[in-house]
Amino acid sequence: MTNPYTILGVSQDADKSEIMKAQMLAMKKKEFPLQEIAIAAKQLLDPAKRLAADFMFPAKIKVKRIQPIQNTLTHQVIDVNALNENAFNSLK
Amino acid sequence: MEIVIILIIVAIVGYLIYQSLPNTKFEKAQNLFNAKDYVQSISVLNEIFEKHVDAPAKLAECKLNLGKQASAKPEKVNYFNEVVEIRRRISKSVSIAKFEIIESNALFEIAKIQYEETKGDIDKLNQNIKFIDTANKKGSESDFSSLKKKHFYDLADSYFKKATDKEKSDKLSEAIQSYNTGIDYAEKSDNKTVKNNSVTRIVICQLKHNDKIKLDDVSEIGNSDKSYQKELYYRYAIQLLKNKEYTEAEKVISSNLNFQSIDIDKLSEIIKAEKNNNAVKKIEEINTTIEQLQKKTLSTEKLKVSYDSLDKTINDVNFINKQVSEKISALKPTLFNRLLTHYIFAEQFGNAISIIQKYPKFWESPELLKNLGICCYGYTSKGLLTEQNYQTVISSWLTSVFSDRVILKSLDDTTWDDNYTFTLIEAIGSNYSQHEETPDNVNYDEISESNISIGATQKELLQQFETIIHKEIKDAKLSKLVNDFYDKEKEALEKVISVIENDIFFATPHFAKQNGFNNEIIEELDNDYHNYSNEEALEAGVPYIKNSNSTVVYQYFYANDLIDKVKSAINSENSIAIKNLNTKENKQWIEKFDSISELAEDKLFNSISNKISEDDENEKLISVMEECILFSSQNAKLKHQYSNYVANYCISKVNENKIDNFKALSLMKGAYLRSPNNPKIVKNFITLIRFNLMDILNDRTRKINEIYTILDWVKKNNMSQTYKQNSNELSTARQEILQQLKKAGADISLFDESSLSSLLSGHSLNSQGLKMKKVLTYLKELGNE
Numbered sequence: 001m002t003n004p005y006t007i008l009g010v011s012q013d014a015d016k017s018e019i020m021k022a023q024m025l026a027m028k029k030k031e032f033p034l035q036e037i038a039i040a041a042k043q044l045l046d047p048a049k050r051l052a053a054d055f056m057f058p059a060k061i062k063v064k065r066i067q068p069i070q071n072t073l074t075h076q077v078i079d080v081n082a083l084n085e086n087a088f089n090s091l092k
Numbered sequence: 093m094e095i096v097i098i099l100i101i102v103a104i105v106g107y108l109i110y111q112s113l114p115n116t117k118f119e120k121a122q123n124l125f126n127a128k129d130y131v132q133s134i135s136v137l138n139e140i141f142e143k144h145v146d147a148p149a150k151l152a153e154c155k156l157n158l159g160k161q162a163s164a165k166p167e168k169v170n171y172f173n174e175v176v177e178i179r180r181r182i183s184k185s186v187s188i189a190k191f192e193i194i195e196s197n198a199l200f201e202i203a204k205i206q207y208e209e210t211k212g213d214i215d216k217l218n219q220n221i222k223f224i225d226t227a228n229k230k231g232s233e234s235d236f237s238s239l240k241k242k243h244f245y246d247l248a249d250s251y252f253k254k255a256t257d258k259e260k261s262d263k264l265s266e267a268i269q270s271y272n273t274g275i276d277y278a279e280k281s282d283n284k285t286v287k288n289n290s291v292t293r294i295v296i297c298q299l300k301h302n303d304k305i306k307l308d309d310v311s312e313i314g315n316s317d318k319s320y321q322k323e324l325y326y327r328y329a330i331q332l333l334k335n336k337e338y339t340e341a342e343k344v345i346s347s348n349l350n351f352q353s354i355d356i357d358k359l360s361e362i363i364k365a366e367k368n369n370n371a372v373k374k375i376e377e378i379n380t381t382i383e384q385l386q387k388k389t390l391s392t393e394k395l396k397v398s399y400d401s402l403d404k405t406i407n408d409v410n411f412i413n414k415q416v417s418e419k420i421s422a423l424k425p426t427l428f429n430r431l432l433t434h435y436i437f438a439e440q441f442g443n444a445i446s447i448i449q450k451y452p453k454f455w456e457s458p459e460l461l462k463n464l465g466i467c468c469y470g471y472t473s474k475g476l477l478t479e480q481n482y483q484t485v486i487s488s489w490l491t492s493v494f495s496d497r498v499i500l501k502s503l504d505d506t507t508w509d510d511n512y513t514f515t516l517i518e519a520i521g522s523n524y525s526q527h528e529e530t531p532d533n534v535n536y537d538e539i540s541e542s543n544i545s546i547g548a549t550q551k552e553l554l555q556q557f558e559t560i561i562h563k564e565i566k567d568a569k570l571s572k573l574v575n576d577f578y579d580k581e582k583e584a585l586e587k588v589i590s591v592i593e594n595d596i597f598f599a600t601p602h603f604a605k606q607n608g609f610n611n612e613i614i615e616e617l618d619n620d621y622h623n624y625s626n627e628e629a630l631e632a633g634v635p636y637i638k639n640s641n642s643t644v645v646y647q648y649f650y651a652n653d654l655i656d657k658v659k660s661a662i663n664s665e666n667s668i669a670i671k672n673l674n675t676k677e678n679k680q681w682i683e684k685f686d687s688i689s690e691l692a693e694d695k696l697f698n699s700i701s702n703k704i705s706e707d708d709e710n711e712k713l714i715s716v717m718e719e720c721i722l723f724s725s726q727n728a729k730l731k732h733q734y735s736n737y738v739a740n741y742c743i744s745k746v747n748e749n750k751i752d753n754f755k756a757l758s759l760m761k762g763a764y765l766r767s768p769n770n771p772k773i774v775k776n777f778i779t780l781i782r783f784n785l786m787d788i789l790n791d792r793t794r795k796i797n798e799i800y801t802i803l804d805w806v807k808k809n810n811m812s813q814t815y816k817q818n819s820n821e822l823s824t825a826r827q828e829i830l831q832q833l834k835k836a837g838a839d840i841s842l843f844d845e846s847s848l849s850s851l852l853s854g855h856s857l858n859s860q861g862l863k864m865k866k867v868l869t870y871l872k873e874l875g876n877e
Contacts, residue, residue: 013507045575047512048548055462055502055553056469058436066386069419070377073372073412078366080333083362087355088326090296091260091320 003057004040009031012054019044114143121150130154138576142779148182156198158871165205171281172198192230200228200235209240212250219244224742244281248274251288255293271297274704284315291516292316292324299327304335329359338366364412371409371416378405378420385430392434399427432463441471442481445488455491455597455607458501465492469553473560481576486561487602490581493553494521494589494598499546500534513540518547521589521598554582563748577602580635587632592616601635610636614645621645627687651681651688655695658723662699665712679725693726697733709741714759721766735767739776746783753783754795761802768812781806781874786825789867803870823875826868833864843868 001055005012008022027034043049117140124133137144137151159171175198182188187537204222210216221243229236251274258267271290278287291312296307307328308315315319325348332341342363349356357404381398384390390398402424410417428451435444445466454460469491471477477485479652492498496519503509513533539545561578565571583598588596596616597609604610617633620626621644633645642648654673661669682689700720703713717734721727743765757780762775781803787793811819830840842857857865 015508047544048546049552050508051499051502051514051544051546051549052552052556054506055466055549056556058466062427066382066423066426066430068382069375069416069423070520071372071375071379072416073142073368073375074367075372078362078365078369080330080362083330083333083358085300085327085330087353087599088319088323090274090317090323091256 002032002036002040004043004053005057007040008044009037010044014044016045114147116141118144118147118150121147123555124588125150125154127155130158140185145184145186146190148178148187149194152178152191152194152198156201159198162675169202172202176202192228195229196228196232196236199229200232203227207243210243210246212246212253213534214247214250214254217247217250241281244277245283248277248283248286250274251277252290254451255290259293260295262300264301268294268297273418288312288316289320289757291316292320296320296324297325299324299331300750302331305331321348326355326359332797333362336366337798338363367408368412371412373417374401374405374409375420378423381427382423392438395427395431395823396443399424399431400439407471414851436463436466436470439470439474441474442476443468445471445485449484449488455599455603455609455833458495458497461492461495462498462501464488465498465512465553468492469557471481472557473564475564475566477561477565477570477574479570479573480569483577483602484606486578487581487600487606489557490578490585491603493550493557493600494585494600496521496546496550499549500531502549503531503533503806509533509544511542511595513537513543514546515543516546520547520550543855563780576735584632584635587628588613588617588636591620591626591629593620604636605638610638610673611641611643614641614643616646627685630685631687647681648685648688654678654682655688655692656697658720659699662696662703662716662720665703665710665716667712667715667719670716670723674719674723679723680839683725693724693729696720696724697729700730700733704737709744711741714738714741714762718762731766732770735763735770735773739773742780743776746780751795752793753780753787754793754799756780757799757802761805764812764815768810769814771814771818774812774814774818775821778815778819778874782825782871785822785867785870788853789829789864800870803874811874819874819876821875823877826871826875826877829864829868829871 005014008014008019008026010018010022014022019041023037025036026032026040032040043053110236117136121133121136121140124130124136134151134154137147137154140147140301141151144521149692155175155178159168159175162168162171162241174205176195179188179191179195182191205500206216206220206223210220221240224236224240227236251270255267255270255274258264258270269445271294275290277283278290291310295305295307295310295313305328310789313324325344329341329344329349332338332344341359345356345359345363349359351399378398379473381390381395396623402420406417406420406424406627409420428447431447435447445464448454448460451460454464460523467487468485471485496516499519500514503514513535515535515537516530517536517539523629526554534546537543539548558578561574565574581602585598586599592598592613594610595618599607599609599613604613613636614633617629617636620629627648630645630648634652637646637649657673658670661667661673682692700713700717703710703716707713713732714737717730717737721730721734724730738759742751742759745751746753746756757777760773760777760780763773767773779837784793784799785803788796788799806815830843833840833843840859
């Protein structure tokens with residue numbers, strides 16, 4: 001099934017009159033078969049079916065804006081060579 | 093007198109001759125040896141050294157014992173050397189063989205004294221080993237072997253000492269060489285201490301030498317000196333830190349250096365500092381990711397890598413700074429949503445489904461469940477279903493659409509619907525008035541032009557999906573799998589929704605089992621059964637069973653399964669399997685549930701009918717049917733079915749001469765027993781009684797006794813009302829026989845058991861007559877005269 005919003009070339013917020021106008025325009029353009037245009041319009045003009053179309057073809061998913069993390073940690077110097085390698089000499 | 097003197101002289105001369113004989117002397121030497129007078133014994137043995145074969149060995153033994161008795165080592169050695177020297181004097185090979193055993197003893201004593209003088213000196217030990225190797229060891233092999241092992245043991249110790257001296261002088265290569273030599277000797281002498289310590293010291297030398305080491309599978313280290321172990325693991329931890337193998341270093345410290353020490357603390361501090369620096373780096377990376385996300389320059393793949401590494405980063409940073417770790421944790425859902433959005437709009441539905449399913453308890457979020465539904469629809473419509481994934485996709489789709497909360501969530505994302513309200517009145521997966529909090533534009537009122545049915549939306553979604561799976565799947569096998577599975581899952585979910593009153597999360601069986609909350613649904617169904625004795629609730633729960641458990645739903649499944657097992661046994665004509673299932677406990681399980689026990693007989697009846705329709709002359713089925721009658725507590729139909737089958741079988745087989753009359757009678761006895769008032773059965777049974785009696789009369793059967801046993805059983809209180817009404821066939825047969833006898837001029841009174849004339853006539857019947865009389869008597873008793 002093709003996205004009815006794509007067939008009619010309308011946004012997901014389009015109201016009834018915009019859908020009807022879009023149907024007429026789509027029929028003139030003939031980019032899609034007439035039957036598909038009719039089905040798409042019927043679907044978007046029926047609120048229950050339109051809700052189903054919105055489910056199947058979601059327009060957007062709301063995402064929060066992310067803020068960078070404030071870094072309170074600082075880099076520490078590591079000096080392995082300062083370690084006493086003979087600290088546990090067992091052949092004293 | 094002269095004679096006496098002569099005899100005395102002869103005796104003296106004889107005695108002297110006897111005394112000078114070698115054997116006599118050897119005996120004397122032996123006695124002296126036994127009395128431990130070795131010096132005198134030696135003296136005698138020297139006299140007969142060449143003359144008696146045992147003399148050299150005995151002489152050597154005397155010297156050996158003198159050596160053993162001696163207290164000073166040089167004296168001992170002298171005696172033992174004298175033993176060895178004796179060999180040169182021996183000329184007879186027989187004597188040498190006996191001597192060699194004593195000689196090896198002496199050589200062993202010499203080697204022992206020499207060993208005592210080695211005192212760990214490597215050269216002396218080696219020298220004595222050579223002495224042992226070249227010595228004659230005849231009869232003392234085991235003593236020599238033990239002594240040699242002691243040398244190896246001492247050599248292992250000596251080489252270990254030598255190696256430690258070299259190590260102290262920083263001559264590490266030479267030290268390793270000596271440790272290895274020590275290990276060789278330790279292995280030969282079972283000197284475990286030296287072996288374990290040497291292995292450990294070699295690793296320490298390698299660490300001192302900055303060689304890269306691996307400690308896999310070195311069990312000796314754990315058994316070595318504790319101070320060596322400490323040194324080794326400390327040096328190893330430093331090496332790992334130098335090589336930036338911090339995780340491994342941390343493992344070594346926590347496993348092997350878990351004691352208080354300033355030096356160990358220093359190691360831990362370095363690890364902590366490294367973790368800090370790693371956290372700083374990770375936070376920088378996360379901030380770079382965020383920056384790229386904001387600039388929309390981050391690829392989906394990089395976002396996925398960043399998201400996947402988040403849990404580890406949270407864990408790592410938590411060790412350094414809890415607050416920063418919590419900040420990173422708070423990012424996780426947002427990054428997840430970003431990634432999901434990327435996947436959905438790139439139509440990478442498989443990846444999207446995968447990350448949603450990995451999200452903890454994703455089904456509790458209507459938002460995620462909705463997105464899962466969207467992805468499952470997209471995935472299916474793109475023709476991506478396979479035999480491996482269809483179950484997950486379909487069960488997720490159904491679970492998503494059957495959740496009214498998911499549809500309500502959809503309303504959040506649209507603005508066109510501002511003029512409408514929505515009603516849950518016909519919503520599927522919704523329990524009326526159960527939702528405590530619904531959006532302002534959602535109600536439970538009647539459907540109208542402006543009050544839109546959520547249920548209609550759900551049905552539209554299901555219809556759209558069904559159109560895809562019915563029409564778009566080209567592979568016939570996959571199409572069948574998918575559609576069958578879809579129907580099964582949907583039906584199961586609808587059943588559960590129709591039964592459960594509480595507002596729980598409804599899911600299909602596969603989804604619930606996959607995500608581990610199937611038992612919660614089963615519990616609800618159990619409660620429903622307890623409250624209303626509603627067996628439909630149990631039936632609805634069966635698809636949700638994953639493992640055996642103590643729920644009533646499981647008991648219901650088990651009882652049903654018993655019936656299925658009997659059906660399967662009927663199908664495979666396995667009467668023994670049915671017999672084994674026929675236990676008191678199994679029957680109790682079936683009786684517990686009315687819907688199962690009431691239908692049990694019908695189910696078995698239908699299974700048997702199917703078998704009969706395949707083959708209506710299958711004798712194996714008779715025993716299967718008998719077991720089914722015993723298994724089913726309600727069995728009137730089964731008995732009727734059985735009796736008719738047996739009757740038809742017998743009639744057909746007797747007519748075709750494929751079974752004899754006796755076999756038919758035996759089978760029909762079973763049918764008559766189970767249907768004693770079925771006229772068809774009774775009539776056929778009576779006819780077979782007549783056939784069998786005629787067979788006896790005409791010598792056509794050898795089963796006379798067996799036939800009479802069955803007839804006696806009938807006579808003995810087993811004549812049903814229907815039998816009595818139909819048994820004139822036997823009486824008629826009797827009358828006909830008597831008529832024929834009469835025509836032939838026979839005295840028929842002789843054949844009447846109760847006739848007085850048969851007793852008074854004085855005539856007696858021959859064997860044929862007696863047989864006739866018995867048959868006539870049975871015809872009379874079994875008939876209705």
